[in-house]
Amino acid sequence: MNPIETVGIVGLGKMGAAIATALVKKGTKVYGFDPNLKESPVKGVVLVKTLEAIRNESEVIVIAVKPNLVVPVLKEFSKPATFVSIAAGISFSQITENAPQGSLAVRVMPNLPLVAERGAFAYFCEDNAATNVEQLFYGMGTGIRVAKESLMDAVTGLSGSGPAYVLTFLQAMAEGGLQEGLSYEESLSLAMETIEGTLVYFRSLRKEDKNLHPMEVKNWVTSPGGTTIHGLDALERGGFSTAVRDAIHRATERSKELGKG
Structure with missing residues:
Protein backbone atom coordinates (compact mmCIF):
# COMPACT_ATOMS: atom_id res chain seq x y z
CA MET A 1 0.00 0.00 0.00
CA ASN A 2 1.38 3.40 -0.98
CA PRO A 3 1.77 5.58 2.12
CA ILE A 4 0.58 9.17 2.37
CA GLU A 5 3.69 11.30 2.04
CA THR A 6 2.58 14.42 3.94
CA VAL A 7 0.15 14.73 6.86
CA GLY A 8 -0.89 17.77 8.85
CA ILE A 9 -1.97 17.45 12.48
CA VAL A 10 -3.93 20.19 14.21
CA GLY A 11 -3.44 19.72 17.96
CA LEU A 12 -0.38 17.98 19.38
CA GLY A 13 -1.75 16.78 22.70
CA LYS A 14 -1.46 13.14 23.80
CA MET A 15 -3.37 11.61 20.91
CA GLY A 16 -2.18 14.03 18.25
CA ALA A 17 1.41 13.53 19.35
CA ALA A 18 0.92 9.75 19.37
CA ILE A 19 -0.30 9.78 15.77
CA ALA A 20 2.54 12.11 14.80
CA THR A 21 5.08 9.77 16.42
CA ALA A 22 3.70 6.73 14.57
CA LEU A 23 3.69 8.61 11.26
CA VAL A 24 7.25 9.85 11.67
CA LYS A 25 8.34 6.25 12.35
CA LYS A 26 6.85 5.31 8.96
CA GLY A 27 8.80 8.05 7.23
CA THR A 28 5.83 10.36 6.67
CA LYS A 29 6.50 14.09 6.53
CA VAL A 30 4.39 15.54 9.34
CA TYR A 31 3.41 19.17 9.84
CA GLY A 32 1.91 20.23 13.14
CA PHE A 33 -0.11 23.21 14.28
CA ASP A 34 -0.77 23.95 17.93
CA PRO A 35 -0.99 27.56 19.16
CA ASN A 36 -0.21 26.40 22.71
CA LEU A 37 3.25 25.11 21.76
CA LYS A 38 6.47 26.90 20.92
CA GLU A 39 8.17 23.72 19.75
CA SER A 40 6.99 20.30 18.66
CA PRO A 41 6.77 17.58 21.34
CA VAL A 42 7.60 15.02 18.65
CA LYS A 43 11.01 14.92 16.99
CA GLY A 44 10.68 15.13 13.23
CA VAL A 45 7.43 17.11 13.17
CA VAL A 46 7.63 20.52 11.53
CA LEU A 47 5.66 23.00 13.61
CA VAL A 48 3.97 25.65 11.45
CA LYS A 49 2.33 28.87 12.56
CA THR A 50 -0.91 28.88 10.57
CA LEU A 51 -3.69 26.55 9.52
CA GLU A 52 -3.17 27.77 5.98
CA ALA A 53 0.36 26.35 6.07
CA ILE A 54 -1.03 23.02 7.27
CA ARG A 55 -3.46 22.99 4.36
CA ASN A 56 -0.84 23.92 1.77
CA GLU A 57 1.69 21.32 2.92
CA SER A 58 -0.51 18.30 3.67
CA GLU A 59 -2.32 15.64 1.69
CA VAL A 60 -4.44 14.72 4.72
CA ILE A 61 -5.26 16.82 7.79
CA VAL A 62 -5.87 15.19 11.16
CA ILE A 63 -8.01 17.25 13.54
CA ALA A 64 -6.78 16.23 17.00
CA VAL A 65 -8.22 19.00 19.17
CA LYS A 66 -10.80 18.75 21.94
CA PRO A 67 -14.35 18.02 20.72
CA ASN A 68 -15.63 21.55 21.37
CA LEU A 69 -12.90 22.98 19.13
CA VAL A 70 -13.39 20.77 16.07
CA VAL A 71 -16.09 22.87 14.41
CA PRO A 72 -14.32 26.23 14.99
CA VAL A 73 -11.09 24.78 13.59
CA LEU A 74 -12.79 23.38 10.49
CA LYS A 75 -14.41 26.75 9.82
CA GLU A 76 -10.96 28.36 9.71
CA PHE A 77 -10.04 26.44 6.55
CA SER A 78 -10.96 28.03 3.22
CA LYS A 79 -9.81 25.31 0.80
CA PRO A 80 -11.15 21.74 0.55
CA ALA A 81 -9.02 18.91 1.92
CA THR A 82 -9.30 15.44 3.42
CA PHE A 83 -10.13 16.02 7.10
CA VAL A 84 -9.78 13.20 9.64
CA SER A 85 -11.37 13.92 13.02
CA ILE A 86 -10.43 11.82 16.05
CA ALA A 87 -12.71 13.70 18.45
CA ALA A 88 -15.14 11.67 20.54
CA GLY A 89 -18.78 12.49 19.87
CA ILE A 90 -18.26 14.76 16.86
CA SER A 91 -20.46 13.39 14.09
CA PHE A 92 -19.63 12.83 10.46
CA SER A 93 -22.25 15.41 9.48
CA GLN A 94 -20.67 18.00 11.77
CA ILE A 95 -17.39 17.49 9.96
CA THR A 96 -18.85 17.64 6.46
CA GLU A 97 -21.09 20.64 7.20
CA ASN A 98 -18.27 22.76 8.62
CA ALA A 99 -15.37 21.79 6.36
CA PRO A 100 -14.90 23.70 3.07
CA GLN A 101 -17.15 22.51 0.27
CA GLY A 102 -15.60 19.68 -1.71
CA SER A 103 -13.71 18.24 1.26
CA LEU A 104 -13.54 14.56 2.15
CA ALA A 105 -14.44 13.74 5.75
CA VAL A 106 -13.47 10.85 8.00
CA ARG A 107 -14.37 10.10 11.59
CA VAL A 108 -11.81 7.90 13.37
CA MET A 109 -11.44 6.65 16.93
CA PRO A 110 -7.86 5.43 17.55
CA ASN A 111 -6.13 4.57 20.80
CA LEU A 112 -2.66 5.24 22.23
CA PRO A 113 -1.06 1.82 21.57
CA LEU A 114 -0.81 2.80 17.90
CA VAL A 115 2.55 4.34 18.87
CA ALA A 116 3.78 0.77 19.42
CA GLU A 117 2.10 -0.40 16.19
CA ARG A 118 -0.54 -2.20 18.27
CA GLY A 119 -3.37 0.29 18.12
CA ALA A 120 -7.05 -0.54 17.76
CA PHE A 121 -9.15 1.89 15.77
CA ALA A 122 -12.39 2.17 13.86
CA TYR A 123 -13.53 4.64 11.27
CA PHE A 124 -16.60 5.85 9.44
CA CYS A 125 -16.49 7.58 6.08
CA GLU A 126 -17.77 7.49 2.54
CA ASP A 127 -16.17 5.09 0.06
CA ASN A 128 -14.07 7.77 -1.65
CA ALA A 129 -12.17 8.50 1.58
CA ALA A 130 -11.60 4.94 2.81
CA THR A 131 -8.27 4.54 1.02
CA ASN A 132 -6.95 7.66 2.72
CA VAL A 133 -7.73 6.20 6.15
CA GLU A 134 -6.12 2.87 5.34
CA GLN A 135 -2.98 4.61 4.07
CA LEU A 136 -2.86 6.97 7.05
CA PHE A 137 -3.08 4.27 9.73
CA TYR A 138 -1.35 1.47 7.85
CA GLY A 139 1.05 -0.41 10.11
CA MET A 140 -0.30 1.12 13.33
CA GLY A 141 -2.48 -1.79 14.41
CA THR A 142 -5.89 -3.29 13.76
CA GLY A 143 -8.61 -1.18 12.17
CA ILE A 144 -12.22 -1.78 11.26
CA ARG A 145 -14.62 0.24 9.14
CA VAL A 146 -18.01 0.40 10.85
CA ALA A 147 -21.14 0.23 8.72
CA LYS A 148 -23.14 2.57 10.96
CA GLU A 149 -21.82 5.79 12.45
CA SER A 150 -23.73 5.16 15.68
CA LEU A 151 -21.27 2.36 16.43
CA MET A 152 -18.43 4.89 16.75
CA ASP A 153 -19.63 5.74 20.25
CA ALA A 154 -19.32 2.07 21.23
CA VAL A 155 -15.81 2.00 19.74
CA THR A 156 -14.96 5.05 21.86
CA GLY A 157 -16.22 3.34 25.01
CA LEU A 158 -14.45 0.05 24.25
CA SER A 159 -11.08 0.56 22.53
CA GLY A 160 -10.74 4.34 22.70
CA SER A 161 -10.99 4.35 26.49
Whole structure:
Protein backbone atom coordinates (compact mmCIF):
# COMPACT_ATOMS: atom_id res chain seq x y z
CA MET A 1 0.00 0.00 0.00
CA ASN A 2 1.38 3.40 -0.98
CA PRO A 3 1.77 5.58 2.12
CA ILE A 4 0.58 9.17 2.37
CA GLU A 5 3.69 11.30 2.04
CA THR A 6 2.58 14.42 3.94
CA VAL A 7 0.15 14.73 6.86
CA GLY A 8 -0.89 17.77 8.85
CA ILE A 9 -1.97 17.45 12.48
CA VAL A 10 -3.93 20.19 14.21
CA GLY A 11 -3.44 19.72 17.96
CA LEU A 12 -0.38 17.98 19.38
CA GLY A 13 -1.75 16.78 22.70
CA LYS A 14 -1.46 13.14 23.80
CA MET A 15 -3.37 11.61 20.91
CA GLY A 16 -2.18 14.03 18.25
CA ALA A 17 1.41 13.53 19.35
CA ALA A 18 0.92 9.75 19.37
CA ILE A 19 -0.30 9.78 15.77
CA ALA A 20 2.54 12.11 14.80
CA THR A 21 5.08 9.77 16.42
CA ALA A 22 3.70 6.73 14.57
CA LEU A 23 3.69 8.61 11.26
CA VAL A 24 7.25 9.85 11.67
CA LYS A 25 8.34 6.25 12.35
CA LYS A 26 6.85 5.31 8.96
CA GLY A 27 8.80 8.05 7.23
CA THR A 28 5.83 10.36 6.67
CA LYS A 29 6.50 14.09 6.53
CA VAL A 30 4.39 15.54 9.34
CA TYR A 31 3.41 19.17 9.84
CA GLY A 32 1.91 20.23 13.14
CA PHE A 33 -0.11 23.21 14.28
CA ASP A 34 -0.77 23.95 17.93
CA PRO A 35 -0.99 27.56 19.16
CA ASN A 36 -0.21 26.40 22.71
CA LEU A 37 3.25 25.11 21.76
CA LYS A 38 6.47 26.90 20.92
CA GLU A 39 8.17 23.72 19.75
CA SER A 40 6.99 20.30 18.66
CA PRO A 41 6.77 17.58 21.34
CA VAL A 42 7.60 15.02 18.65
CA LYS A 43 11.01 14.92 16.99
CA GLY A 44 10.68 15.13 13.23
CA VAL A 45 7.43 17.11 13.17
CA VAL A 46 7.63 20.52 11.53
CA LEU A 47 5.66 23.00 13.61
CA VAL A 48 3.97 25.65 11.45
CA LYS A 49 2.33 28.87 12.56
CA THR A 50 -0.91 28.88 10.57
CA LEU A 51 -3.69 26.55 9.52
CA GLU A 52 -3.17 27.77 5.98
CA ALA A 53 0.36 26.35 6.07
CA ILE A 54 -1.03 23.02 7.27
CA ARG A 55 -3.46 22.99 4.36
CA ASN A 56 -0.84 23.92 1.77
CA GLU A 57 1.69 21.32 2.92
CA SER A 58 -0.51 18.30 3.67
CA GLU A 59 -2.32 15.64 1.69
CA VAL A 60 -4.44 14.72 4.72
CA ILE A 61 -5.26 16.82 7.79
CA VAL A 62 -5.87 15.19 11.16
CA ILE A 63 -8.01 17.25 13.54
CA ALA A 64 -6.78 16.23 17.00
CA VAL A 65 -8.22 19.00 19.17
CA LYS A 66 -10.80 18.75 21.94
CA PRO A 67 -14.35 18.02 20.72
CA ASN A 68 -15.63 21.55 21.37
CA LEU A 69 -12.90 22.98 19.13
CA VAL A 70 -13.39 20.77 16.07
CA VAL A 71 -16.09 22.87 14.41
CA PRO A 72 -14.32 26.23 14.99
CA VAL A 73 -11.09 24.78 13.59
CA LEU A 74 -12.79 23.38 10.49
CA LYS A 75 -14.41 26.75 9.82
CA GLU A 76 -10.96 28.36 9.71
CA PHE A 77 -10.04 26.44 6.55
CA SER A 78 -10.96 28.03 3.22
CA LYS A 79 -9.81 25.31 0.80
CA PRO A 80 -11.15 21.74 0.55
CA ALA A 81 -9.02 18.91 1.92
CA THR A 82 -9.30 15.44 3.42
CA PHE A 83 -10.13 16.02 7.10
CA VAL A 84 -9.78 13.20 9.64
CA SER A 85 -11.37 13.92 13.02
CA ILE A 86 -10.43 11.82 16.05
CA ALA A 87 -12.71 13.70 18.45
CA ALA A 88 -15.14 11.67 20.54
CA GLY A 89 -18.78 12.49 19.87
CA ILE A 90 -18.26 14.76 16.86
CA SER A 91 -20.46 13.39 14.09
CA PHE A 92 -19.63 12.83 10.46
CA SER A 93 -22.25 15.41 9.48
CA GLN A 94 -20.67 18.00 11.77
CA ILE A 95 -17.39 17.49 9.96
CA THR A 96 -18.85 17.64 6.46
CA GLU A 97 -21.09 20.64 7.20
CA ASN A 98 -18.27 22.76 8.62
CA ALA A 99 -15.37 21.79 6.36
CA PRO A 100 -14.90 23.70 3.07
CA GLN A 101 -17.15 22.51 0.27
CA GLY A 102 -15.60 19.68 -1.71
CA SER A 103 -13.71 18.24 1.26
CA LEU A 104 -13.54 14.56 2.15
CA ALA A 105 -14.44 13.74 5.75
CA VAL A 106 -13.47 10.85 8.00
CA ARG A 107 -14.37 10.10 11.59
CA VAL A 108 -11.81 7.90 13.37
CA MET A 109 -11.44 6.65 16.93
CA PRO A 110 -7.86 5.43 17.55
CA ASN A 111 -6.13 4.57 20.80
CA LEU A 112 -2.66 5.24 22.23
CA PRO A 113 -1.06 1.82 21.57
CA LEU A 114 -0.81 2.80 17.90
CA VAL A 115 2.55 4.34 18.87
CA ALA A 116 3.78 0.77 19.42
CA GLU A 117 2.10 -0.40 16.19
CA ARG A 118 -0.54 -2.20 18.27
CA GLY A 119 -3.37 0.29 18.12
CA ALA A 120 -7.05 -0.54 17.76
CA PHE A 121 -9.15 1.89 15.77
CA ALA A 122 -12.39 2.17 13.86
CA TYR A 123 -13.53 4.64 11.27
CA PHE A 124 -16.60 5.85 9.44
CA CYS A 125 -16.49 7.58 6.08
CA GLU A 126 -17.77 7.49 2.54
CA ASP A 127 -16.17 5.09 0.06
CA ASN A 128 -14.07 7.77 -1.65
CA ALA A 129 -12.17 8.50 1.58
CA ALA A 130 -11.60 4.94 2.81
CA THR A 131 -8.27 4.54 1.02
CA ASN A 132 -6.95 7.66 2.72
CA VAL A 133 -7.73 6.20 6.15
CA GLU A 134 -6.12 2.87 5.34
CA GLN A 135 -2.98 4.61 4.07
CA LEU A 136 -2.86 6.97 7.05
CA PHE A 137 -3.08 4.27 9.73
CA TYR A 138 -1.35 1.47 7.85
CA GLY A 139 1.05 -0.41 10.11
CA MET A 140 -0.30 1.12 13.33
CA GLY A 141 -2.48 -1.79 14.41
CA THR A 142 -5.89 -3.29 13.76
CA GLY A 143 -8.61 -1.18 12.17
CA ILE A 144 -12.22 -1.78 11.26
CA ARG A 145 -14.62 0.24 9.14
CA VAL A 146 -18.01 0.40 10.85
CA ALA A 147 -21.14 0.23 8.72
CA LYS A 148 -23.14 2.57 10.96
CA GLU A 149 -21.82 5.79 12.45
CA SER A 150 -23.73 5.16 15.68
CA LEU A 151 -21.27 2.36 16.43
CA MET A 152 -18.43 4.89 16.75
CA ASP A 153 -19.63 5.74 20.25
CA ALA A 154 -19.32 2.07 21.23
CA VAL A 155 -15.81 2.00 19.74
CA THR A 156 -14.96 5.05 21.86
CA GLY A 157 -16.22 3.34 25.01
CA LEU A 158 -14.45 0.05 24.25
CA SER A 159 -11.08 0.56 22.53
CA GLY A 160 -10.74 4.34 22.70
CA SER A 161 -10.99 4.35 26.49
CA GLY A 162 -9.85 0.74 26.83
CA PRO A 163 -6.15 1.31 27.56
CA ALA A 164 -7.14 3.11 30.78
CA TYR A 165 -9.20 0.09 31.86
CA VAL A 166 -6.33 -2.29 31.14
CA LEU A 167 -3.82 -0.12 33.00
CA THR A 168 -6.17 0.07 35.98
CA PHE A 169 -6.40 -3.73 35.97
CA LEU A 170 -2.61 -3.95 35.66
CA GLN A 171 -2.12 -1.70 38.68
CA ALA A 172 -4.66 -3.69 40.70
CA MET A 173 -2.80 -6.93 39.93
CA ALA A 174 0.52 -5.35 40.90
CA GLU A 175 -0.96 -4.08 44.16
CA GLY A 176 -2.36 -7.55 44.84
CA GLY A 177 1.11 -9.05 44.59
CA LEU A 178 2.49 -6.26 46.75
CA GLN A 179 -0.14 -6.99 49.38
CA GLU A 180 0.95 -10.62 49.45
CA GLY A 181 4.64 -9.84 49.99
CA LEU A 182 6.17 -9.38 46.55
CA SER A 183 7.94 -6.12 45.78
CA TYR A 184 6.06 -3.67 43.58
CA GLU A 185 8.56 -4.11 40.72
CA GLU A 186 8.31 -7.89 40.95
CA SER A 187 4.51 -7.72 40.98
CA LEU A 188 4.33 -5.25 38.10
CA SER A 189 6.72 -7.30 35.98
CA LEU A 190 4.75 -10.50 36.54
CA ALA A 191 1.42 -8.76 35.95
CA MET A 192 2.57 -7.15 32.67
CA GLU A 193 3.91 -10.42 31.28
CA THR A 194 0.80 -12.30 32.40
CA ILE A 195 -1.53 -9.90 30.59
CA GLU A 196 0.56 -9.66 27.44
CA GLY A 197 1.47 -13.33 27.36
CA THR A 198 -2.15 -14.42 27.77
CA LEU A 199 -3.24 -12.26 24.85
CA VAL A 200 -0.41 -13.48 22.61
CA TYR A 201 -1.24 -17.08 23.52
CA PHE A 202 -4.98 -16.64 22.94
CA ARG A 203 -4.35 -14.90 19.62
CA SER A 204 -2.19 -17.84 18.48
CA LEU A 205 -4.96 -20.27 19.44
CA ARG A 206 -7.51 -18.23 17.47
CA LYS A 207 -5.40 -18.62 14.35
CA GLU A 208 -6.14 -22.34 14.54
CA ASP A 209 -9.75 -21.96 15.66
CA LYS A 210 -11.36 -18.61 14.92
CA ASN A 211 -14.43 -19.57 16.94
CA LEU A 212 -12.50 -20.28 20.13
CA HIS A 213 -14.10 -18.47 23.09
CA PRO A 214 -12.05 -16.82 25.86
CA MET A 215 -14.04 -18.66 28.51
CA GLU A 216 -13.06 -22.03 27.04
CA VAL A 217 -9.38 -21.24 27.51
CA LYS A 218 -10.12 -19.81 30.96
CA ASN A 219 -11.51 -23.23 31.90
CA TRP A 220 -8.19 -24.86 30.99
CA VAL A 221 -6.57 -22.88 33.81
CA THR A 222 -9.39 -23.47 36.29
CA SER A 223 -9.15 -26.81 38.07
CA PRO A 224 -11.75 -28.01 40.60
CA GLY A 225 -11.08 -26.61 44.05
CA GLY A 226 -7.87 -24.94 42.92
CA THR A 227 -6.46 -21.46 43.36
CA THR A 228 -7.87 -20.01 40.15
CA ILE A 229 -11.52 -20.76 40.86
CA HIS A 230 -11.19 -19.11 44.26
CA GLY A 231 -9.62 -16.05 42.65
CA LEU A 232 -12.33 -15.89 39.98
CA ASP A 233 -14.99 -16.21 42.67
CA ALA A 234 -13.55 -13.17 44.42
CA LEU A 235 -13.59 -11.19 41.15
CA GLU A 236 -17.23 -12.01 40.51
CA ARG A 237 -18.28 -11.30 44.10
CA GLY A 238 -16.69 -7.89 43.55
CA GLY A 239 -18.77 -7.40 40.41
CA PHE A 240 -15.76 -7.51 38.06
CA SER A 241 -17.47 -8.48 34.79
CA THR A 242 -20.45 -6.23 35.40
CA ALA A 243 -18.17 -3.31 36.28
CA VAL A 244 -16.23 -3.70 33.01
CA ARG A 245 -19.43 -3.80 30.96
CA ASP A 246 -20.77 -0.80 32.87
CA ALA A 247 -17.53 1.13 32.24
CA ILE A 248 -17.84 0.59 28.48
CA HIS A 249 -21.52 1.53 28.57
CA ARG A 250 -20.89 4.72 30.53
CA ALA A 251 -18.02 5.77 28.29
CA THR A 252 -20.21 5.09 25.24
CA GLU A 253 -22.99 7.24 26.68
CA ARG A 254 -20.51 10.03 27.42
CA SER A 255 -19.35 9.93 23.80
CA LYS A 256 -22.95 10.46 22.74
CA GLU A 257 -23.28 13.35 25.20
CA LEU A 258 -20.17 15.04 23.81
CA GLY A 259 -21.72 14.95 20.35
CA LYS A 260 -24.71 16.91 21.58
CA GLY A 261 -22.48 19.77 22.80
